[in-house]
Amino acid sequence: MKDFAYLYSPEEATYRFSETHPFNPIRLELTVSLLESMHQLDDIPCIAPRHATDEELALVHDQDYIAAVKAAGTGVLSPLKAQMYGLGTEDTPLFQDMHSGASLLVGGTIEACDLVLSGKYKRTFHIGGGLHHGFRGRASGFCVYNDTAVAMAAMIEKYHCxxxxxxxxxxxxxxxxxxxxxxxxxxxxxxxxxxxxxxxxxxxxxxxxxxxxxxxxxxxxxxxxxxxxxxxxxxxxxxxxxxxxxxxxxxxxxxxxxxxxxxxxxxxxxxxxxxxxxxxxxxxxxxx
CATH class of the missing domain: 3.40.800.20 (Histone deacetylase domain)
Incomplete structure (x- = not known):
């Protein structure tokens, strides 16, 4: 078993609401840059996150909500329906390819957990994870999907842990x-x-x-x-x-x-x- 790995990809910056929104993905780039400048990531494997599948997302999120997020990211979800799902609000505004950006963050956390439970690494760190306000059928507090909840449900299903x-x-x-x-x-x-x-x-x-x-x-x-x-x-x-x-x-x-x-x-x-x-x-x- 190896000691440590971290999960990160510049592609995670696609989870971006707007230029002025306080939840700015530049924090991920700055975190990596700071750790690199301190030589804290020397010889530490960097693993790129993957997109969560619809089946994985459905372990926590309703199918109609997943469909609404996909529609919102392509500009075809009506404002009224968006509001029903907590989307298009001041906290969680719509943005292009919302489903893709959000599912990448979820997949990264799933991979981080799986690398530990499979015995490959002792500890992992997903820099883009932690969207803890997402609900089964509603976005909330900057969080479209709940990456941690989905990862936990996936690990319990796979490892009975x-x-x-x-x-x-x-x-x-x-x-x-x-x-x-x-x-x-x-x-x-x-x-x-x-x-x-x-x-x-x-x-x-x-x-x-x-x-x-x-x-x-x-x-x-x-x-x-x-x-x-x-x-x-x-x-x-x-x-x-x-x-x-x-x-x-x-x-x-x-x-x-x-x-x-x-x-x-x-x-x-x-x-x-x-x-x-x-x-x-x-x-x-x-x-x-």
Whole structure:
């Protein structure tokens, strides 16, 4: 088993809403450039993502929604129908070849997970992944398809495994949580700014799962202006307890960086101290 690989292709920049939209794919190019300049990617294999198939997308998303996304990307979806599917909004506007750009991000996350569970790599990093607001039949919060939820469903179908999903984005990982809310083969752990102040307004401690999934949905809503030490204590405590309880076969981390103190859309106060520690703590949990 090799240690590490990352998934990236400049083609992932085709998932672009507009020139002025805050979810700008230049962040992917800048991330790769920064890591290369720090020699952190020396001798690390780079694997190009593939497009997810319609069958894979349908593990989570409704067939009529997939068809609507395809139509939207070719300009033939009416504004009224687009609104029904959460498309054409201020957050998630339409763009050319939307299905192609979105399915590439999904395929990259599927491949990243499969490379680990197949035993080829110990850890993988999909730079373009983490679209955690996508719902079964609706786009939301910059997210057309939910790449992580689809990848998790695909891995469970293929490997019959247990997956722990850990989300440290400032926004609650609502799409992933609700996709598996009544299942006991997935555990979701989200640390995020409280929904009292921030989209999507969910992620309360009372959201604990339902039916067979009761107790497998964990939320740690953080007050505005939470700083590094408080965040890291909550993160490490919750993550290690979740691992001990659930004993996952795979850990997936969603590493949104918008809890940083300089992010213009959120109100948390993390610094680079947290962003250095978050992956180190996750690796320590996985190793244990």
């Amino acid at each position: 247990k997956i722990l999903y850990v989300d440290t984005d400032a926004h609650h990982g609502d799409g992933v949580q609700w996709a598996f809310y009544n299942r006991n083969d997935v555990m979701t752990l989200s640390l995020h700014e409280t929904g009292r102040y921030l989209f999507p307004g969910t992620g309360m401690v009372t959201e604990r799962g339902s039916e067979e999934g009761y107790g497998f949905s964990w939320n740690v809503p953080l007050d505005a202006f939470t700083e590094d030490d408080s965040f890291l204590l909550a993160y490490e405590t919750a993550l290690f307890e979740a691992c001990e309880l659930f004993q996952p076969d795979l850990i997936i981390t969603q590493n949104g960086a918008d809890a940083h103190v300089l992010d213009p859309l959120t109100h948390l106060s993390l610094t680079m101290k947290s962003y250095e520690k978050i992956p180190q703590i996750a690796v320590a949990a996985a190793e244990k």
